Amino acid sequence: MTFQPLQNDSFLRACMRQATPHTPVWLMRQAGRYLPEYVATRAKAGSFMGLATNVDYATEVTLQPLERYPLDAAILFSDILTVPDAMGLGLSFAQGEGPRFASPVRTEAAVAQLAVPDMHKLQYVFDAVHSIRKALNGRVPLIGFSGSPWTLACYMVEGAGSDDYRLVKTMLYSRPDLMHRMLAINADSVAAYLNAQIDAGAQAVMIFDSWGGVLADAAFQEFSLAYTARVLAQLKRTGVDGAVVPRLVFTKGGGLWLGQMAALDCEVLGLDWTVNLGGARALVGGNVGGPGKALQGNIDPNVLFAPPAQIDTEVQRVLNSFGQPHTDNQRSGPTHIFNLGHGISQYTPPEHVAALVEAVHRHSKAMRAT
């Protein structure tokens, strides 16, 4: 497989803690319902899974935000629940509702039946990765992703979204042996899934631990962090073109455990908006010439509902909170990848996203010039 060389490698450089001329920016869920062109493609596809499983549609919507905004990375259009779907749980998206599994995993017998799925069932995802990478034509790097083992387990047990995680936590506290078995299978499945995305052309991979933050202290370390580490230990380190593939981990609500997450074998830690970026940099960002994690985040997505002038102010606040990025081209050092602290809201005015991206590039260039 040969792909075009990268024209904008600022995202990958920042992942590797290398200096960049501006702070790279992309947005979680940047291909989504806030864009009228996405809504139009989804209408053609008929359903969310119709969109995600069709290579042409998945490619089309992945590139849509790049046509509007000078974003520094693209992310595969897919869903975090494709892996349990391939395990046979029967994923569907009812109109106006979240995901739902036809066969949730709530008994010892159901857990006993779980196994790492045949990756051929997920070929549509790898085909989409390959297609998107080709369509990007070297414009920006492509990020592949998966839900974390714990986050997948939440949906697999609850069968849908939850506001109290009662069923999955009942299993966790009552039958930790079953939970560990499920998480081990999930971790090995996620590792195989991300490796196949890397083989198909993904240039970075991100693990979304969207529900790690609902766990109690001690339970987080045992049931989420340990299995994220198990995934990371199995990941390929280089992609199809021989380049290093950075690994990003984002635990929503995980700010309290940042010190422990620093021990993960990954390059980038994502942060939500509750975390003080300067404090996080001091804790895990490292120094020029020394080890550390690149940091990604963390503006509140609700800032995008304010007028552009206030968006500009809040962008500056986040950039200043991280502080002066390092500019040493010979050595690695603290770097920041600008992002939201959570996925973009479907109600976001698209022109406000333009204001945000522009403000990140303008202010971060100016910071480096001083």
Place this chain on the structure above:
Amino acid sequence: MTFQPLQNDSFLRACMRQATPHTPVWLMRQAGRYLPEYVATRAKAGSFMGLATNVDYATEVTLQPLERYPLDAAILFSDILTVPDAMGLGLSFAQGEGPRFASPVRTEAAVAQLAVPDMHKLQYVFDAVHSIRKALNGRVPLIGFSGSPWTLACYMVEGAGSDDYRLVKTMLYSRPDLMHRMLAINADSVAAYLNAQIDAGAQAVMIFDSWGGVLADAAFQEFSLAYTARVLAQLKRTGVDGAVVPRLVFTKGGGLWLGQMAALDCEVLGLDWTVNLGGARALVGGNVGGPGKALQGNIDPNVLFAPPAQIDTEVQRVLNSFGQPHTDNQRSGPTHIFNLGHGISQYTPPEHVAALVEAVHRHSKAMRAT
């Protein structure tokens, strides 16, 4: 007003960082739907507000959990949204849904009309406090409470519960001047409300900042913490019997800001289950003979869905996480009040609550004996 002397002052002593023979325990929302006797009283009352506004019913349900379990404190049965209701926003609880306001506050004109409500509109609350205190007959102390200024503002703007806080954050980021005006009025209202509860017989008061944790770093300090401090600055320090009235503050999801919350002029900080109790004690709990905060919390309410043996193990884990409580009867020092990290679930088996309370008392006595 004269009330019977306290027979069990372990909760109040722990609030003041004084040694106690066991770790006192009470549960947020301990009078609630998981108890069949509560469901029966509510059925008689016809509606949630029918229950909360009737002094006899409110007294009855407040005492129900004490009849079942040897809890070390009672908490007024009421709702956190009584104050905005008294402001004229029209609170209602639809069957099977959360609270709803008929007139949410979303415009400059609506904010301009807000004012500290006439406390006579809340007389039913103060009457309930007086009635409950009398009915307790000195058994355990009575805690009064209110929502925090920010948490009230969330409901006042959203008009109901929310999963993204889009409307209230849109106002916060777009028109911080309006948000500050609303929060100042809320703070002065909450202070007057809690002072009237103290005058009616409350022996401790707790501020529930249930939604502080949804704010971004910096926004939390400016829009939540500052107004909690404004409430605290106005509170009476002694109750009708001349005893000191401890003040408790609980910010759900506020663990990252614990160091800053240590500066609040209150006696107790509540913690949710994501916080490491030992770490919190080291940060803000102080030493014997020195200043510090008492800590309250923080077991995951979902532990109550596990069998009693696992509940026992998890109770021990939480007690051990706090560590050995101080036993110096001459001086103040680090203390722990056992609680859930959030309100008890309506699906909780009542007999599991008995196991939890018993485990807290038994293990915490044993810890002091070693």
